[in-house]
Amino acid sequence: MSAADILADVLRAEGPRVLATLARSFGDLTVAEDALSEATIAALRAWERDGIPASPRAWLTVVARRKALDAVRRESARAAKEKEAFGWGTHAVANLAEQAAGPAEPDGAVPDDLLRLIFTCCHPALSREAQVALALRTLGRLEVAAIARAFFVPEATMAKRLVRARAKITTAGIRYAVPADSELPGRLAGVLAVVYLIATEAHAPTEGERIARLDLEAEAVRLARLLAEVMPDEPEVFSLLALLLLTSARTPARTSSSGAPVTLPDQDRSRWNADAIAEGSWWLARAVARTGGVAGPYQLQAHLAAAHSTAPSWAQTDWDRIVGLYDLLSTITASPAVALNRAVALTERDGPQAALAALDAIRGLERSHLWHAARADALRRLGRPGEAAGELQAALSLAPTEPERLLLQARLGAAPPEEP
Secondary structure, rough: OOOHHHHHHHHHHHHHHHHHHHHHHHHOOHHHHHHHHHHHHHHHHHHHHHHOOOOOHHHHHHHHHHHHHHHHHHHHHHHHHHHHOOOOOHHHHHHHHHHHHHHHHHHOOOOOOOHHHHHHHOOOOOOHHHHHHHHHHHHHOOHHHHHHHHHOOOHHHHHHHHHHHHHHHHHHHOOOOOOOOOHHHHHHHHHHHHHHHHHHHHHHOOOOOOOHHHHHHHHHHHHHHHHHOOOOOHHHHHHHHHHHHHHHHHHOOOOOOOOOEEOOHHHHHHHOHHHHHHHHHHHHHHHHHHOOOOHHHHHHHHHHHHHHHHOOOOOOOHHHHHHHHHHHHHHHHHOHEEEEHHHHHHHHHOHHHHHHHHHHHOOOOOOOHHHHHHHHHHHHOOHHHHHHHHHHHHHHOOOOOOOHHHHHHHHHHOOOOOOO
């Protein structure tokens, strides 16, 4: 591999952690991002000339920290000159760079730089959507298209919202300071949403040639584990960890030996990770034991994942329980994705006509390939192959990844011709 390819891999895997370390140290995300960009340019030149360092992440962190310190010192010097021109003292800015560099190790309840910065991004001055979107873009390194899909809005709309969120941080003078331990519970909902959506992108990538992104899947589980350690009295934290483990347990069976995607009904359940299912079930039981009153959305989704993971086969799945869980989830969140999954479950419990009616009642998924694919399945079962083929064509035109396009093409090729 070339130095550029290796650098791209390092940035994909380690870039968010380096950025989080810099932002924690300097208290300014813009300074951190600019420093990492400069360090990336320097790395490309140095690694091509001198070879790949033994610890690429450490190399990037050290160089980026130097770049950030240089930037802060330049700004401090400029501010000092301005103050001197107006006769103000310069003592306050003399040690600005050294103060900004901060301690080498973080303090407080959250031990991980990346998780700490996710809490920091979820600042109460921003709307919940802005908190989550900013954290996903900055730290999760998700593309704007992926974030837009998560919120069911056009990509251009999400891009504008991200710009506004950054502008608000600047104009309001919001410093990227780690919140006090007492502030963590108030920011938890946003943090959980960030980790959940990272896992969603891992399970269903917005683009590319992979059926799943194992790097993001592992990172989401890691962050959820850290949250469970940091906040051991929060049932929704346990529920999210359970959900991620139960979902990731199915990853080994999601592709065939040839690399083709395999949908849940056709998966070889012996390939599912039994240890992950057992651990996920254990965390779910802990969440249930700590829940006072109505279960939260992550606990309901964990119950759904458990219902699938413990079923001996697709045909033996408890569809009545699954539809009931989706009904409960719908009372908490009016998400089009929840409505779509409920409609798919209705296909198995009540038949394709009920599913088609439920699908047609959903608004906001006209640009979703999954919605069109679900309609195609219901229409096929109702004996309407021509309409089903049209929906498959629509789904194919919207599918974001190559594995999904291959799957839809196979279904389209296997579809029977319309009767005259």
